[in-house]
Amino acid sequence: MVFNLRKYKYLLVLILLTCITGYIFLGNNKEQPRLSLPGDSEPQVLGEWLxxxxxxxxxxxxxxxxxxxxxxxLQFNIARRGGTYHVDVQPLTARDTEVMKQIYNQNWSWKRRAVVVELENGKKIAGSMNGMPHGGGIIKNNNFDGHFCIHFRDSITHGxxxxxxxxxxxxxKAAGVIDEQLRLSSAQQLVLIFLAALDQKEESIFIKTTEPGAYQNLLLLELQSLESMKVIDIQESGxxxxxxxxxxxxxxxxxxxxxxxxxxTxxxxxxxxxxxxxxxLLLVDDQPHNPDEKA
Structure with a gap:
């Protein structure tokens, strides 16, 4: 039987073109990064645990x-005004103050927030800031009355x-080492981090520090009614x-x-x-009374 190539030449050309197009398409896909789509999560910026x-x-x-x-x-610029055991800083301009206040939902607060601080030398360092203007400041016209604090690994309070x-x-959290540090923590250290997570309403860390179970989701609702939970003292009793x-x-x-x-634990x-x-037991309401001492 003689195969008539002329009769099928258009079909052969079509097959050949299809193969070439597919090869080019696959090759280009290997070289090109995936496009960002709406809803895609951006890679989180983390700082050095310095x-x-x-x-x-x-x-x-x-x-x-x-x-x-x-x-x-969200990002804003700051200038260091002082601080011996951690940094005391100020927003650089009124626009920077505006961004900082947006981070705190328009309400100044002592709540700690995980941040990355990029220095003039380009180094990015994991830190923690509060959002409450206090004390003095030297920058004028930045709409920020005083300074706020940023802590780093092993820094301490001035008081x-x-x-x-x-x-x-x-x-x-800002350094991305929370899981590792929880594994390395002693039982007492874990309890203190757990209580800090309650106080700061850090739900993800609350989950990481507690016994797993469906009850956790129910208690997260209770957590929303909590204003603060401050540790006065902790002692091992057994x-x-x-x-x-x-x-x-x-x-x-x-x-x-x-x-x-x-x-x-x-x-x-x-x-x-x-x-x-x-x-x-911690999230059950107790009868209030007026404390004499301050934390």
Whole structure:
């Protein structure tokens, strides 16, 4: 049987063109990055987990930096005005103050937020800021009455000269090392981070520090009614059991409750966790009374 190529030449040309087009298309796909589509998550900016004694000389007084808020991605510029054990800084301009206030939902707050601080030398460092103007400031016309604080790994407060657990927790978050540090934490350290997560309403860290279960989602709703949960004292009272004294305040209330609670921990998968029973007891309303001391 003789095969008539002339009869099928157009079909052969079509097949050949299809193969060439497919090869070019696949080849180009290997070279080109995937297009960003609406709803795609952007890669999170993380900072270096650098200790305060290394940060301090690289961020001298009167130098500037750019702050990126981890949760929102919003950025603003600052200048360092002072600070011995952490940095005291100010927004550089009124526009920078406006962005910072947007990060705090238009309400100044002591709430800690995970940030990345980009220094003049280009180094990006994990930090934690509060959002409350206080003390003095030297920049005029920036619409910010005073300064605010940024902490870094192992920095301490100017008042107590102690580590602020909430700030350190946020520094870990900004550096992307929270999971690793939770695994390395002792039972008492884990409890303190858990309580800081409650106080700061850091839901993801709350989940990471507690015994897994569907109850966690229900308690996240209870967490929304909490204004603050401050640690006054913590003592180990038994194997993996801690006696804590707390100052608790609910949203919309000026009254504070002093609580005496026991928190039990257990170790699963190489990490300490707060038990379900302990979490539920902490979020149960107690009878308020007027405390004499201040945290």
């Amino acid at each position: 200790a305060w004694n290394e940060v301090n000389p690289q961020f001298p007084k009167y130098s500037t930096a750019k702050v990126t808020d981890i949760d929102t991605g 107590s000269r102690k580590l602020d657990v909430a700030h350190q927790m946020m520094v870990m 194997d993996n059991l801690f006696q804590v004294r707390l100052r608790k305040q609910l949203m919309g209330s000026n009254q504070q409750m002093i609580l005496e609670k026991e928190i039990m 257990l170790k699963k998968g190489g990490q300490w966790e707060v038990t379900r029973e302990s979490v539920e």
